[in-house]
Amino acid sequence: MANLLRFSVDRVRDHRRLVWVLYLTTLAPALLWAGLMSTHLFSGFADRPMAEDLLGPKAFMTWMEYTASPDTKVGAVLGLLPLFLVASWLLQIYVSAGVTHVLVGAEQSKDGQRLPSTLWAGMHHFGGRFARSGLIFLVAVVLLLVLVGSLGGVGTALADGSEDETWKLRIFVLQVLLGLALFIPLDLAYDLSRISAVAHDGRKMFRGFRKALGTVVRSPRYWLFYLGFALAAVAVMAIYGWVSGLGSASGGVAIFLMFCFQQIVLLVRSRLKLGLWAGEVGMFRESGEPTWCGEGRRPPVAEPLPQLGDSSFVV
Amino acid sequence: MDAETARLKGTEKLVWRNTSSAEVEDLWFHHYLNAFSSNRSTFMEESGGRLRRDSFDEKRWGWIEVSSLRLEDGTDLKGVEEYLSPDDGNPFDRTVARYPLPRPLAPGEEIEVFIEFESQLPSIFARTGMNGDYILAGQWYPKIAVFEDAGLRGRPQAGWNCHQFHAHSEFYADFGDYDVTLRLPDRYAGKIGATGELVEETREGEEVVVRFVQPGVHDFAWTAHPKYLVLEDLFDPVKDVPAELTTKIASWLGLPEKDLELTPVKLTLLLQPQHAEQADAYFQSAKAGLRGLGLRLGAYPYSTLTIVDPAFGSEGSGGMEYPTFITGGTSRAMTLPLFRDLPVPEMVTIHEFAHQYFQGMIASNEFEESWIDEGITSFYENQVMAETYGIVSLLGAEMDFRDFGRRGPPSGPPDPIVTPTWDFYDSRSYGVSSYSRPALVLRHLEATLGPQVFHRAMRVFFQRYQFSHPSTQDFERTFSEAVGRDLSSFFSQALHSTRALDFSIRSATSKEVEAPQGVFWQEGERIELEKPDKKKESDGDKVYETTVMAFREGGFRHPVTLELEFDNGERQRKVWNGEDRWHRWTVTGPSKLRSARVDPDGKLLLDANRLNNGLLIEKQRGPVTKLLVNILFWTQNLIQAVGLFS
Numbered sequence: 001m002a003n004l005l006r007f008s009v010d011r012v013r014d015h016r017r018l019v020w021v022l023y024l025t026t027l028a029p030a031l032l033w034a035g036l037m038s039t040h041l042f043s044g045f046a047d048r049p050m051a052e053d054l055l056g057p058k059a060f061m062t063w064m065e066y067t068a069s070p071d072t073k074v075g076a077v078l079g080l081l082p083l084f085l086v087a088s089w090l091l092q093i094y095v096s097a098g099v100t101h102v103l104v105g106a107e108q109s110k111d112g113q114r115l116p117s118t119l120w121a122g123m124h125h126f127g128g129r130f131a132r133s134g135l136i137f138l139v140a141v142v143l144l145l146v147l148v149g150s151l152g153g154v155g156t157a158l159a160d161g162s163e164d165e166t167w168k169l170r171i172f173v174l175q176v177l178l179g180l181a182l183f184i185p186l187d188l189a190y191d192l193s194r195i196s197a198v199a200h201d202g203r204k205m206f207r208g209f210r211k212a213l214g215t216v217v218r219s220p221r222y223w224l225f226y227l228g229f230a231l232a233a234v235a236v237m238a239i240y241g242w243v244s245g246l247g248s249a250s251g252g253v254a255i256f257l258m259f260c261f262q263q264i265v266l267l268v269r270s271r272l273k274l275g276l277w278a279g280e281v282g283m284f285r286e287s288g289e290p291t292w293c294g295e296g297r298r299p300p301v302a303e304p305l306p307q308l309g310d311s312s313f314v315v
Numbered sequence: 316m317d318a319e320t321a322r323l324k325g326t327e328k329l330v331w332r333n334t335s336s337a338e339v340e341d342l343w344f345h346h347y348l349n350a351f352s353s354n355r356s357t358f359m360e361e362s363g364g365r366l367r368r369d370s371f372d373e374k375r376w377g378w379i380e381v382s383s384l385r386l387e388d389g390t391d392l393k394g395v396e397e398y399l400s401p402d403d404g405n406p407f408d409r410t411v412a413r414y415p416l417p418r419p420l421a422p423g424e425e426i427e428v429f430i431e432f433e434s435q436l437p438s439i440f441a442r443t444g445m446n447g448d449y450i451l452a453g454q455w456y457p458k459i460a461v462f463e464d465a466g467l468r469g470r471p472q473a474g475w476n477c478h479q480f481h482a483h484s485e486f487y488a489d490f491g492d493y494d495v496t497l498r499l500p501d502r503y504a505g506k507i508g509a510t511g512e513l514v515e516e517t518r519e520g521e522e523v524v525v526r527f528v529q530p531g532v533h534d535f536a537w538t539a540h541p542k543y544l545v546l547e548d549l550f551d552p553v554k555d556v557p558a559e560l561t562t563k564i565a566s567w568l569g570l571p572e573k574d575l576e577l578t579p580v581k582l583t584l585l586l587q588p589q590h591a592e593q594a595d596a597y598f599q600s601a602k603a604g605l606r607g608l609g610l611r612l613g614a615y616p617y618s619t620l621t622i623v624d625p626a627f628g629s630e631g632s633g634g635m636e637y638p639t640f641i642t643g644g645t646s647r648a649m650t651l652p653l654f655r656d657l658p659v660p661e662m663v664t665i666h667e668f669a670h671q672y673f674q675g676m677i678a679s680n681e682f683e684e685s686w687i688d689e690g691i692t693s694f695y696e697n698q699v700m701a702e703t704y705g706i707v708s709l710l711g712a713e714m715d716f717r718d719f720g721r722r723g724p725p726s727g728p729p730d731p732i733v734t735p736t737w738d739f740y741d742s743r744s745y746g747v748s749s750y751s752r753p754a755l756v757l758r759h760l761e762a763t764l765g766p767q768v769f770h771r772a773m774r775v776f777f778q779r780y781q782f783s784h785p786s787t788q789d790f791e792r793t794f795s796e797a798v799g800r801d802l803s804s805f806f807s808q809a810l811h812s813t814r815a816l817d818f819s820i821r822s823a824t825s826k827e828v829e830a831p832q833g834v835f836w837q838e839g840e841r842i843e844l845e846k847p848d849k850k851k852e853s854d855g856d857k858v859y860e861t862t863v864m865a866f867r868e869g870g871f872r873h874p875v876t877l878e879l880e881f882d883n884g885e886r887q888r889k890v891w892n893g894e895d896r897w898h899r900w901t902v903t904g905p906s907k908l909r910s911a912r913v914d915p916d917g918k919l920l921l922d923a924n925r926l927n928n929g930l931l932i933e934k935q936r937g938p939v940t941k942l943l944v945n946i947l948f949w950t951q952n953l954i955q956a957v958g959l960f961s
């Protein structure tokens with residue numbers, strides 16, 4: 001575990017710029033979205049006294065009232081949200097192909113001249129496979145939800161049978177815990193199979209996912225590693241919730257500080273995400289770099305990865 | 316009661332007096348349980364077997380049958396029994412029965428009727444039934460309808476008012492003195508609750524016999540469950556009514572505090588053992604209702620209040636009111652850390668308690684004017700919730716009960732509030748028009764008239780019509796009279812039309828007035844004024860002409876306050892009667908306009924669109940910038956969440 005963590009920290013330190021890549025991947029589409037909104041907001045809201053309530057504690061209610069008003073046209077923009085999210089998903093799939101390519105590569109151990117081209121090459125070569133893999137993962141998660149959801153009926157039946165409604169609660173808690181517990185190996189297998197595909201130019205994404213899942217299931221240590229990062233992200237959001245509960249920004253400076261704080265939160269979360277991915281590269285290597293997705297004709301992008309505990313790659 | 320088959324055999328002695336000024340030729344009864352007798356009944360056709368997220372279990376239909384209905388002289392009217400469907404002509408509906416009398420009953424005359432009947436309780440659905448050992452018996456006996464005298468509720472001629480049981484309607488009944496004896500298997504001993512006071516409970520062999528008595532009520536319901544935890548508490552006005560609250564409400568009403576004195580009430584809670592931790596929530600909310608409504612309208616006049624916590628899986632019997640007897644509802648989840656602070660079960664108890672006033676004592680016709688019971692009750696529920704719980708916070712998000720339901724639907728509703736329950740466009744329209752919208756109408760009145768005027772008028776209405784059957788017109792007339800103002804135009808729009816109330820500021824301009832230039836005649840002499848030198852002019856000399864266009868966007872005519880706010884801080888107000896479609900307001904003054912508003916104090920709660928209620932001359936970028944910063948942040952979060960799959 002400590003080895004994995006050290007590997008992750010070193011790898012992220014060597015590729016600090018990737019944090020910004022991940023951050024910008026969420027920022028750019030969000031800016032576009034906010035921009036679309038802003039034209040409506042500045043023309044139909046900024047000149048209305050009701051907007052002043054946005055500065056107080058009832059900001060959210062005011063926003064809801066605004067969107068419900070027959071005078072607002074922002075509904076048309078909001079209606080595009082699902083489409084927009086699908087597009088942002090595809091973008092992130094391609095970016096993760098590039099990022100994985102950089103993380104797996106060993107010869108450019110530090111952010112060098114080659115970062116943009118390595119990133120681009122990864123997106124170019126592996127984006128399609130990552131998208132396929134993403135769909136496989138999505139199906140797996142839907143199956144998981146169906147499985148966990150069907151347990152709810154068991155809870156109702158138990159409660160009805162015994163006239164003890166606490167069964168419903170118990171089963172509900174079980175559903176949540178089980179859902180989370182099963183999501184972790186799925187997500188790990190998903191990421192690991194992609195790493196293998198990049199390392200060996202493999203194309204058999206479904207086979208890779210299946211095989212990686214076999215390995216992950218046998219390594220609870222990896223689950224814990226994942227859980228640690230997930231909890232860290234939750235903790236960051238909890239801190240955000242606590243800080244934002246302290247007061248409502250109303251002045252220009254306060255709004256600017258709020259903006260900075262929000263963006264720092266997102267940067268930290270991007271850093272955590274990259275840390276997890278880097279740790280997963282460590283897991284892949286620890287497992288002996290298996291060819292879960294098969295091997296391609298293309299020479300491996302990376303030289304053999306430095307071994308765990310061997311500090312040569314840190315140079 | 317045969318608890319194995321959920322069937323009961325009953326005898327009913329009805330003493331009925333013709334209180335009207337007309338002769339009565341027949342007797343009309345509600346056989347409500349027949350609503351659940353088949354999928355062809357009007358109730359089932361309308362509801363599709365679903366009500367309030369609960370669905371009917373077709374394994375056990377419910378029905379009621381009268382085997383004999385004898386008069387004192389032994390005449391059995393069973394032979395002339397006739398089922399009618401006055402509302403929809405449905406031949407399969409048997410919820411209204413008519414029995415012609417051998418001779419008409421003169422005004423003031425009394426008649427004694429002996430009825431033998433059999434009732435099959437359905438599985439718990441739509442407020443009544445039996446699941447497992449749990450029984451909640453509502454509308455379980457042949458119930459005499461209301462014979463309305465000419466003039467009552469504005470009707471031209473005397474006659475029976477007896478509607479079929481509809482999916483969206485509740486009930487309508489006359490006041491009477493109930494004396495009821497129930498016979499159940501002895502496992503129910505000590506675990507039976509009902510309308511009124513428990514007079515005696517004895518065991519006879521393997522049965523338990525209980526007797527309840529309650530004068531002056533219009534319905535009787537009972538419940539039994541061997542698992543009940545029976546808890547008692549006392550509403551003690553000395554302990555349970557804070558002095559500040561009495562002082563506040565006495566000042567609204569303009570009455571001495573001693574006139575607001577309340578009386579003790581014995582509270583009985585029939586609780587599911589799983590909810591033992593929630594006993595206090597039930598008692599405290601019932602007490603909040605007893606003092607909240609008691610102080611505002613008059614003391615609760617009965618000595619008991621029974622609160623039922625329905626069994627698990629029998630939620631269909633929860634959230635219902637009967638005289639001195641209410642059913643609430645909660646779940647174990649409400650004791651979990653996150654939900655513990657949310658007074659949702661309390662809200663249900665307070666709502667059902669408020670029905671003791673508007674349904675119990677104001678026995679309105681719930682078929683034809685559901686707003687009088689549900690709407691006014693929702694208003695008082697909100698009053699009591701606001702003063703008892705105020706602001707509740709959940710995960711940092713605030714729930715302000717004072718703000719709850721403050722906003723109506725953005726566009727006009729499809730039906731007027733006063734609409735017969737079976738004639739609503741759909742169940743959502745019934746819900747909005749019966750509950751939230753009339754409550755909003757009352758809050759609108761409270762805000763525009765002020766709490767003093769408003770609560771005094773409500774008290775007058777309640778006290779004048781308690782233990783009778785007022786109509787919407789009675790309410791409107793009495794309220795206007797008590798306020799000392801003709802509110803008929805308001806009521807006709809708010810209660811009898813679908814008009815939306817919406818005022819807006821469509822444009823606001825403020826221009827500097829140029830100094831006079833050109834040729835003028837002064838005392839017969841011609842003078843020419845030249846354009847003044849801008850540079851020399853000081854700010855103090857400037858004059859601005861401000862023009863504001865206020866619009867009535869909806870059909871609802873209503874006086875509305877307009878306010879202009881100037882750069883120098885000065886404010887000007889005027890009231891526009893809101894009759895015309897638009898109103899232009901022009902003023903000249905030394906300062907430029909900053910903003911123009913309609914309804915600056917936010918008193919017109921019925922306003923359907925608050926966004927258009929004002930205009931700022933200079934856009935304020937701060938608030939919208941903050942909103943955009945937040946939109947950006949949450950969009951980034953959303954994208955990151957999607958990123959879980961990438």
Ligand SMILES: [Zn+2]
Binds near residue numbers: 692
């Ligand atoms: Zn109600």
